[in-house]
Amino acid sequence: MRLISLTLRNYRVHQELTVAFDRSRNLIGGANETGKSTLAEAIHRALFLRAKTGGRTQKEMVSTRHLGEPEIYLTFEAAGSTWELEKRFAGAKGSTRLTASGATPLKDDEAETRLAELLKSETASGGGAAKLLPTLWAHLWVWQGSSGDDPSGHASDHKDTLVHRLQQDGLAAVMQSATDQRVREHVAARYDELFTATGKLKAGSPPELARARLAEAEASLSRAREIAGRLEQAAAEHERSERELAEIDLILPGLREQKVVTDAKLLEVAELRRQEEARQHAWQTAATLARQLAEQDAAIRKLHEQADQSRDSLGPAERMEASLVAGEKEARELSQSAETSQRQSADAIRTARLRHDCAVASIAVLEKAADLARLTARAAEASQLRTDIRGQEEALSQLPAITAKDLEVLRQLDRAASQAEASLSAMATGIELIASDVAVSLDGQALVPGEARTLTDTGELKIGPGTRLRIHPGGGISLADARLRLEASRRSLKDALDRHTLRDLDQATAVLQLRQTLTQQIAQLEIRWKALGGEVLSAELTAAGTAHEAAKSELERRHAAAGSPDLPGSHDAAQQLRATLQQTLDEAEKAEAVTRHHAAQLRERFEAAAAKLQAHGDQAAQARQSLRDLETKLRILQETHGDATAREAALVKARDAEQAATGSLAATKAALVALSPDALAADLDRFVRAIAQQEARRREAENLRLIARERLTLDGSTDPQAELSHALARHVAALEIHASQQRRARAIEQLHQLFSSCREGIDRALVQPLADRITGYLQCLFGPAAQARVNVSDTGIEGLEIIRSDDSTFGFSVLSGGAREQVAAAVRLALAEILAADHDGCLPVLFDDAFAYTDPARIQSLQRMLDLAALRGLQVIVLTCTPVDYSAFGGKTIGLR
Template identity: 55%
Template sequence: MPRSLRSPDTMRLLILTLRNYRVHREISISLDRSRTLIGGPNESGKSTLVEAAHRALFLRAKTGGNLQREMLSTLHPGDPEVVLEFEAAGKCWELEKRFAGPRGSTRLREKGGATWRDDEADSKLAELLKCEIAGGRGAAGTLPDLWSHVWVWQGRSGEDPSSYTHRDKDRLVQHLQPSGASVVLPSVVDQGVVERISNAYETLFTAKGKWRAQSPPELARIRRDEQVEALSRASEVAARLAQAADDQLRADREICEVQAALPKLRRDLQLTEEQLQRVATLRRDEAHQQEAADFATARRVDLETQELAIRRLDDERRLKAESIAPAEAALKPLTDAESSAISAYQEAERAQFKALEMQRSARQHHDLVQASLAVIERSELLQRLLSRSRDAAALQEQLATRRSRLAQLPELAPRELSRLRQLESEAARCSAALEAMAAGVELIATQELVQLDGESLKVGELRILTGSGELQVGDRTRLRIQPGGGTTLASTRDRHLAACRTLSSALEKHTLRDLDHAVEVVDLRQSLEQEMARLETRWMALGGAGLATDLAQASVADEAAREELRRRVDAMDSAPSLPSDGNRALHEVTAKREALRVADETESRTRRQLEHAVEKRDAATAASARQREEVAAVRQSLRDLETALRTREETHGDEASRRLQRVAATELEARAIGQLAATRKSLVDHQPEQLSADLERFRRALATQESRLRDAENTRLLSRDRLILDGSHDPNAELLSARARHAAAELAHRAESRRAEAIELLHELFTSSRDAIDRAMVRPLADRISGYLQCLFGPGTEARVVLTDQGIENLELVRPNDPSFSFSTLSGGAREQVAAAVRLALAEILAADHDGCLPVVLDDAFAYSDPERISGLQRMLDLAALRGLQILILSCHPSDYVSFGAHEIRLSSR
């Protein structure tokens, strides 16, 4: 049977509900049995949904610390809660967890069966999932690895498959062994040879392929290295002795050269330092002369600036004195215009006040009649709603009666009735088959005692056998009777008993006597539901649940209208007459609205006239004020200019004295500038920059020569000591002896190395044979991965994998006419796609532990895949769904998966 047509005895996620979990206050989603697409923008809570489902399945509810704090909501109060409905082991389960640290709770309920809580619930859940439940201090490190082969977390879709397959390696091998059973296994003799070679290899080599310590080749290598080191030391001693003699001769020559050059370098350095001291004296003189020249220039500029300021003040004073008379002449007509504008404003203000009084009276009468009309209309509406409320109450009473009758009946849907009929048919078929295969034993006549299964059989008695039985005639004859061939009859009887038990369990689940009782219950429920639907339609037509609200609002509105009318009557100067019905009220509202319109137009006209008068008054007043301010400003400016002019003349003297001061300042400036130029010319002649470079050069040369002298003297002392130390014996004789010992050690090392290499070669040959067996075992896994990859990369695409103790390793992608690519060399998008194919193949194989189905969660798993590859990805995911897997995709771009044909859930941004 294809996996897509299997019974629901599989591992599937059905309904997920979150409360107070991060951004979600409360949300519930139903997942399709094969394909589900959850779409939404970033920060909409997609990843939160699958994280909550994963933690509900694999994390203990009493876990605290960072894991529990990460689940808390900063928006909604309360402990995080997750409710997950799922199928497993052929049954439907409901798992509820409240993550509250030590106060956390767990409840696992089998639909229509028992309920487990806390530790018992976690143990039962681990049994269903065939996986441990994380908890305690190590939960944060363990949790992401649980079911990591089918749960692709955001940002981890491109990881190497070896990172998430090592946990399931043993289960994977267990399922692959039947597929690779045709591989030829080694014989007992072969095993013995392999064991001897393996022991010899392990004696010589470590796990990393290096020689073991104390092994013959390693000891030979150590002896050879010791002789190499001894030969190197003898060669170094002979070389040092020859080098010491050369160093002493070279040091003597260098000491003579340095001692000859040092006196001239010291004289040149002293002369350069004396010239630089003269340059420093000239620079100090230059700084003092620059200050004097700057002071003289500043004095001259200051005197000239003061003279210009005095002349400018005198010119401004004459201009201000001439502008006073015209400003005063322009002030008289502006003052007369201001008085005329004020009189016109006062007249317009009186007319505006009269119009406002008329408008207030007209508005009072209009609002009073309008309030009276509102009281009449709202009272009529209240009466209509009261009538509808009485009718709706009668319908609700009838609905309550039907609901009570419906609640007393078992909850049995038509589709469950169909299933009961199928179970009854199956039980009937098994019963008919059992009766057809049964055998009858009848005793006609006998002189002996006849027993059937230990009980005496009387003459004329007939017994029916549905199973094997033992017939004994007398003391010496015993017969075994097996109706229907024995095994077939037993199988038929087992199926009959199983069918009867299943039918009885299904009837007991709904407290039903038999199938006729079930038909009667379904018919009665449908009849009651139809009547309730008709009554609810009539109740909704009358207003439904909103009728009570409408009635309360109408009552409040009626009371508010009456209170508004009372306030309007109290505000009138005299008691008014009110309309008695709606038509008269409408007529009076129209009349009062026309009177109010006339009053509003009169008020608007007088207001515009008043605004115009205010504008003219303000303009005249502003013009007069500006002119007065201008006259006052001119007079004040003239006084300020006269005061400033007197102050400057008192400070700096009259015009003649100021002229003499300017001439003296100019002469002082010329003398200071001349002295500064002479000093600067002397500095240029000394070339101070060149002197500094010379000083640095002489110091550097002197230091270099002194260093050479010290180094040469040290070299001469060291070489003399080396000649004394190494010259006490013959280094050349020791060098020849060391070469002979090295040659012998090298021959021994080569012999041991050849033997070790031969053992290593044999070990590699037998290991490669064992690897061939492993490759044959892993071939079914590679074929499944290749089938998925061909949906993406075309026909002929293959996957090559190696199954080691760490899981899947050395994964390669091979395409026709292209070189193979290891997983690490693929692009980001290709790594996501190949890793997804591996996950789907693993899920397909490991689903055997869960009756053929596992959920595969892909949280934004293809962030680096281009649109063209997305189409192929949908083909690959659809193939996985057809093979029985439940595919759940989360994406920020759900439009990319339109052609996937999945049940779609959209989340909005928060």
């Protein structure tokens, strides 16, 4: 199948477009929005969309720029013939026409059916067309934005066709024979009877039933063995329990007697510990009282010493305080005198500064007046220019508003009128009869020799009885039509001149020249006006006047503040006065700085003396307060605890009580140590634990004896050994049946695996030629070491892997965006090459801007791959925004604009 040519009418952006395709290589280029993707879509819908499809799918094809329904005319080769396909998409009124070379045309449903047979594909129609269309020939039509999608699905979609083609290419030897197939199916059926989908044995299958019977036999054998063993164990346990009960009766009385003795000693220990606690409390009380009395006596003695020391140190501090008061007074008087001098210097500086500022204000007034005068002169010149501009603009406004474009339109209309007039002159046909020996008539009216007539429309000339001629003046166009055309051209020219109020074309040319001259003059005047600052001159003049008035007001305020001194009359005099006053101000500021420095030093001296006096006074006051606090505290302590003699007697008495409590406590602790209370508690725990163990042992032995008696009574009614022998025989038989069923199941499983592995080998052998073709294309991109590996399953191709020169393997999903585009294109070309055998050895493969992520260097290798596809018989069509990138492709270049 090969595309020959395409014509579109009223299809989206295309009003009418015709493209003739090369048989092998085609490069269609154009900028964005020129309709490249629309062209690809139109070919696809002509092949696969029924013409009577309506709804949204049909509306998307309708042009918003051109009137009429979308029409597609496609010529292609298929089934050994050249076919012409015509489709008009108009919803229910759509039509299809399919014509083979030299055959009767097919129409509508008949044509659609035959087209589907030629393409070996279904067609889309109705509400599901939008979803079905993208899947039809998706391996050949690489839509914009889908070039990087995994191509494995395309191979899976066409697996049956691929297998059929590969078998015909010489791989039939690897296919299974009919007998092999029947055996494989029989084994698969037996396998399905025995095993689940996960490879486990099915419930209810013979192996599973044998396993269940074996488990039942094993359970019966286990029960028989358990009964026989249980009987023997019961006899042994009954004898053992009797021995243990006798032994426990000998041990328990001694343990209980030892526990009674230990309990009595522990009661004695508890009483001694209560005595120890009371005597410990009495000793702590006596010791605490003796310690507190000693601490109080020491504190009172220490307070006496501190009060004496405070009285001794207070005398020198009071004498130092009197000396500091005299020094502080002297420093304060000197500081006040220096501050008075500083204020006088500051007043002198203020007077000098006011006079200086007045002189500066007078300079500002003179400068602002000069600026105002300059701006006034400029404003007068700019005003004159503005007047000249208005005059030129007024002259320009009185001329007709015509542009160079308007003049060109008038000239075109004038040329059209001239051409119509020339056509009219050449249109009429004249007929004159010179001489004739037979009757001649024109439109039924006889012509006589020497008579001439003018034809302005079709006429019939009759010569004799058997000759009739039809004459068409002007090639079929009547003189009346030519006259109408001339009148229409003149009327259009006249209307255009009237719109601009022009007399003729010459006046229009003169008016345009005059308008251009006036426009240039206006532009030159505006340049001069702007150079003078005309746009902002008014604002500047107003600002200058405001500034001058503000400077005058400032001068009046400064003059009044300075005592109204004489003002200078000129700018130079004002500058000289300002300099003199500046010098006076500088000298006053220097004098004031010296005075201020001296005053600061004296103020610091006064502040230091005052701070020293304050600090010493605070310290003296603190010392006095501290002495008073000590004396108060000492008096309270003496009132509370007595004098030295009373305190000494109380301390001796407390120490005697402490010594007596210490002896009593020591005697109690010695008695406790003699009884070893910790060992007694451990002994009691040990005796209690031993008695509990022996009693628990007695209960266990009694329970064991009781259980053994019951077991001997119950199990002794039958013969356990006979039951065990029968169970052993049943177990041996079940074991043999289970082994037989397991061997059969394993054999069927191994046969199933063997047939499955052989089938996988056949699938790999079938798909290997596809992998080899993909490898050939990939080597154009990645070098001669690159290989493709195709993985297969029952449902088709599961995935594609790329092996590079360094033996590294990459799945399609981990490739970069550009690499996915290139590898997907290689797979599509390989599929098309194999499937082309069902389409006269050729299929078109269309790439719609399919390599957006491919870098320019790889584009060169890509062209080698596309050229290889063309050499192998495919028709390659590349649509791109950058056709210059494919200059080495060597295909037919078609440009869209």
